[in-house]
Amino acid sequence: CRVRHYKFNVVMKNSSRLCSTKPIVTVNGRFPGPTLTAREGDTVLVKVVNHVKYNVSIHWHGIRQLRTGWADGPAYITQCPIQPGQSYVYNFTITGQRGTLLWHAHILWLRATVHGAIVILPKRGVPYPFPKPDKEVVVVLAEYWKADTEAVINQAQKSGLAPNVSDAHTINGLPGPVSNCSTQHAFKLSVNAGKSYMLRIINAALNEELFFKIAGHKLTVVEVDATYVKPFKTDTIVIAPGQTTNVLLTADKASGKYLMAASPFMDAPIAVDNATATATLHYSGTLSSSPTTLTSPPPQNATSIAENFTNSLRSLNSKKFPAKVPLTVDHPLFITAGLGINPCPSCKAGNGSRVVASMNNVTFIMPTTALLQAHYFKIKGVFTTDFPSNPPFAFNYTSTTPPANLGTINGTKLYRLPYNSTVQLVLQDTGIIAPENHPIHLHGFNFFAVGRGLGNFNPKKDPKKFNLLDPVERNTVSVPSGGWTAIRFLADNPGVWFMHCHLEVHTTWGLKMAFLVDNGKGPNESILPPPSDLPKC
Numbered sequence: 130c131r132v133r134h135y136k137f138n139v140v141m142k143n144s145s146r147l148c149s150t151k152p153i154v155t156v157n158g159r160f161p162g163p164t165l166t167a168r169e170g171d172t173v174l175v176k177v178v179n180h181v182k183y184n185v186s187i188h189w190h191g192i193r194q195l196r197t198g199w200a201d202g203p204a205y206i207t208q209c210p211i212q213p214g215q216s217y218v219y220n221f222t223i224t225g226q227r228g229t230l231l232w233h234a235h236i237l238w239l240r241a242t243v244h245g246a247i248v249i250l251p252k253r254g255v256p257y258p259f260p261k262p263d264k265e266v267v268v269v270l271a272e273y274w275k276a277d278t279e280a281v282i283n284q285a286q287k288s289g290l291a292p293n294v295s296d297a298h299t300i301n302g303l304p305g306p307v308s309n310c311s312t313q314h315a316f317k318l319s320v321n322a323g324k325s326y327m328l329r330i331i332n333a334a335l336n337e338e339l340f341f342k343i344a345g346h347k348l349t350v351v352e353v354d355a356t357y358v359k360p361f362k363t364d365t366i367v368i369a370p371g372q373t374t375n376v377l378l379t380a381d382k383a384s385g386k387y388l389m390a391a392s393p394f395m396d397a398p399i400a401v402d403n404a405t406a407t408a409t410l411h412y413s414g415t416l417s418s419s420p421t422t423l424t425s426p427p428p429q430n431a432t433s434i435a436e437n438f439t440n441s442l443r444s445l446n447s448k449k450f451p452a453k454v455p456l457t458v459d460h461p462l463f464i465t466a467g468l469g470i471n472p473c474p475s476c477k478a479g480n481g482s483r484v485v486a487s488m489n490n491v492t493f494i495m496p497t498t499a500l501l502q503a504h505y506f507k508i509k510g511v512f513t514t515d516f517p518s519n520p521p522f523a524f525n526y527t528s529t530t531p532p533a534n535l536g537t538i539n540g541t542k543l544y545r546l547p548y549n550s551t552v553q554l555v556l557q558d559t560g561i562i563a564p565e566n567h568p569i570h571l572h573g574f575n576f577f578a579v580g581r582g583l584g585n586f587n588p589k590k591d592p593k594k595f596n597l598l599d600p601v602e603r604n605t606v607s608v609p610s611g612g613w614t615a616i617r618f619l620a621d622n623p624g625v626w627f628m629h630c631h632l633e634v635h636t637t638w639g640l641k642m643a644f645l646v647d648n649g650k651g652p653n654e655s656i657l658p659p660p661s662d663l664p665k666c
């Protein structure tokens with residue numbers, strides 16, 4: 130194992146896409162940002178230097194951060210942000226993980242352009258549990274706005290309404306030929322006939338789940354969220370913001386050009402977005418002028434494709450990589466997740482109300498001191514530990530005519546978990562404004578997705594169908610629109626761990642909470658002391 134040093138300079142850079150140019154926030158001037166490469170067991174030190182006018186923090190999405198919550202990155206949860214002109218060294222060790230993850234800014238909407246891949250190779254000499262590909266390629270999917278993204282969300286917060294949808298999607302930073310002037314702005318993946326490739330696909334979009342497919346080629350899924358899965362073949366993958374998917378691809382044609390497409394999956398009636406990003410798979414020896422074999426993206430509401438894909442995911446559960454599913458549950462929680470409307474006298478539109486979001490009817494209010502610091506240094510009055518284990522009362526969650534008395538309450542409420550307790554969360558989507566998919570991300574842990582279904586969760590019948598043998602293990606799971614997902618995890622990581630919808634607009638609106646995993650007494654059970662350069666609020 131070795132120590133890897135990285136320097137991330139957060140700088141403005143002009144970006145020309147979609148016939149217009151605007152300054153964007155980047156790491157080292159790149160969009161997407163640099164790939165962070167390490168091996169399982171390595172220690173990684175990333176010095177982040179803030180050269181822009183915004184406060185900044187970076188999250189290493191999916192890295193377990195065992196006892197190193199100070200390096201997790203969500204602003205005001207585990208650290209105060211890095212202020213303009215300041216720097217902070219994120220210092221963490223990669224323990225028991227290998228695969229693809231992503232890093233991204235975790236403050237404001239900076240994630241739109243401040244993101245990149247994390248590639249964790251297995252320990253030296255340890256093979257993949259599948260045939261070694263001839264080549265590996267990172268494929269980062271994202272969204273692009275012609276307007277400044279901070280202006281987009283600020284405007285929406287003033288009005289109380291939803292922000293504008295993005296103008297395009299991108300594949301490795303490029304939208305593809307979606308407008309006259311962007312013909313040349315397409316990612317090209319050059320392949321040799323007969324060779325095999327592993328694509329490390331990342332959804333770094335702010336607000337959209339995506340379908341991804343390649344004309345004429347099947348994809349074999351081998352890993353999600355840096356955990357191995359039982360390999361299966363598919364035409365189309367479904368990937369939510371924050372999720373990662375490794376697929377094997379064999380260049381089994383003699384020659385030609387084949388379209389790659391990333392298109393929105395929106396299982397909700399309230400947003401419309403027709404933008405599809407395209408790129409090409411280009412066999413060597415094929416003239417650039419030769420025609421491209423096309424593929425059409427699935428319809429935006431192709432729920433059955435999405436659910437089939439999700440239900441095909443299983444942990445590898447081999448001798449080397451057993452699925453350690455908690456078989457007993459110390460903390461059974463039932464958490465509703467969804468949108469609602471609350472009064473907002475100062476909102477310019479929306480009839481004096483604003484869209485909010487909540488979990489168990491609590492709209493999470495961001496503190497002004499980092500929660501982990503407040504916990505570690507015993508600062509009073511920053512948070513409470515009364516996050517409810519159930520909604521205030523039972524109702525027909527998936528009905529679009531919910532009970533009237535369902536205004537949310539505001540709070541910075543945490544749920545306390547003793548170290549090493551086992552937890553089951555049933556996450557239930559609500560249809561209060563409209564049902565919508567929610568990709569829920571838990572920091573600090575991997576969890577097992579033991580069940581999912583449409584409609585209201587049935588506590589008598591549904592648990593009997595849970596998969597406790599080989600459920601997929603991941604860090605971000607979609608709660609289906611008008612349905613539920615059940616997850617289990619072992620609370621073996623002391624600290625304060627954020628859980629939120631990875632659609633950034635829903636996080637902005639309050640669809641978030643945090644777990645406080647108590648310090649125990651043994652040496653492995655408490656968080657390490659904070660580094661001396663930890664930013665101050």
Ligand code: C2O
Nearest residue numbers: 188190203371570
């Ligand atoms: Cu990838 Cu809290 O986020």
